[in-house]
Amino acid sequence: MTILGISAYYHDSAAVLIEDGKIVAAIEEERFSRIKHDNGFPHKAIDFCLKSRDLEIKDVDYVAYYEKPLLKFERILENFIATFPLSLQPFLKGMPEWLDYKIKIESSIRRLGFKNKIFFVPHHYSHASACFLNSSFKESAILTIDGVGEWQTTGLWKANNNKITPLKRIDFPNSLGLLYSTFTAHMGFKVNEDEYKLMGLAAYGKPIYADKIRSIVDIKPDGSFRLNLKYFGFREGFRMYNNRFEKIFGKARSKKERIVRRHADLAASVQSVTEDIYFKTLNHLFELTGSSNLCLSGGVALNALANGKIYKKTPFKNVYIFGAAGDSGAAVGAALYVNNVIMKKRRNQPQNLYLGSKYDNNAIEDALLRYNLKFIKYDSERKLIDRAAGLLSKGKIIGWFQGGCEFGPRALGNRSILSKPNPKSMKKKMNIIKRREQFRPFAGSILQSEVHKYFEVPEKNHQSPFMTFCFKVKKDKSSTLASIVHKDGTCRIQTVNHDNGRYFNLIKKFFELTKIACVMNTSFNLKGEPIVETPDQAIEDFLKTRMDALVLGDYVVIK
């Protein structure tokens, strides 16, 4: 059975193909359109998914869409009614878009030539399925939490085999995602894009505004909450906050304004309140389900700083967060829901996320020749790995482009820029290459077998394959990992094992050479760009920056 999952028209549009329960292709539209977080209909992503399996749209049995568009439209309309007459501007901007295409998603899918059944899976069902059905758990508690779906913003669930049961929910406008985004906007960052900048900044501040935030958010002991809408602008306008909000938290930062202590304190405060709600909610979920397994999904579940504390602050023993926890991953969830729950097919094993486009040696060599670059081709993987690990051990920064590109927001070692995790100055060098703010931390990829020696993880050989958790760096390793330890002593980590193929071999060799089992890993892109998709884009970025070497498939280019 072949199912095409689609997400579109909010942010991170994507397509995914599932064959007999196995995810065989998945990619975000932005990788092709080169528009970061592209929210258009994912024509190119769909095309890729079909072509990668030599299929045509008529070969697809079902299409699964990641939300119910008319239910969402109902929420939009009710919101205009509730905020009349302040919402005229968004009404005039939003209605033509809705009437023109957003409401007609079925026609857009039919225009592809698709004649079979379309399933519209409610948004939080899609999120819940994306995490649970990809996990190895037979039964689990689930928390879905994001900005907003149709109406729902938070969901508590329990799941057993092929059954996912909703227990409780919170609806728009009460949303933890939108609360976090409001502070993101107030900080001069982009909503739905720069929330992780706020998370990075939090480490530099003290949560001295937390009580003020609590004065505008009513939080109950069971984690449920209500926003005091007098202070928010997202319902009636284009601004997330309003003048009353600025009276409490000070004037919003303009994009180019220097970041000062007050901004860091605000970031720390909203992070602290977010964690308070998060852990109260999770403890309530545990009381409801009694399960020691937890699955998390939705944009808020990408808050790696909060995730790392789950093991200490809640009774959950095993936590699974799907790497594409945001809306692109909801396309996977919708397709799996159709396959496993509606069609009652057996669940598959958890998979890695190297599901995007691949380029063979011919395509890579053609690209290198087009750019007139001198390169070395390695016929054996061992020699290639020796060379790349050797460069890393000497403190060189390398662009690393291998196999299928990653699905989801994180580069997991197939489209990455890599370096040694020390000395501290490597962070500065890398931030210059990436053209991004110096306060932002970098992640580390570490051999899973060594992770407990470097980080305060809950157990030996702890697995965290998708960079969705931050853990404290052990004191005796903080100088070894100097360029990736954040101000608060934590680091976002990806554990790497045999499943990561060539990337695993690279880190293993680097470990042999340096006795350090970890490399600094950041996504292969420059500020404002999506992650590179083709060899040409990788070469362009390599030439534009101070990267020392580029490893494309079996080829190495040295600057």
Add this chain to the structure above:
Amino acid sequence: MKKLFTFFRTLNNIFITAILTIFYFLIIGTISFFYRLFKHEDKNPMSFWKKVDQLKLDKSYFNSPY
């Protein structure tokens, strides 16, 4: 030709904006009046969690965009 196209596009946009503005004030405004009259929120409940109906959702529910 290009100028003519831009002119008609602008005219079209003005027309759509005018229709939508009238709709907003007449229809949305009227519904909003009754909406506020009848919409009541529980002032201070013990919890803001909403219970979910344990309905058995059939296939046709998932085929509908609503």
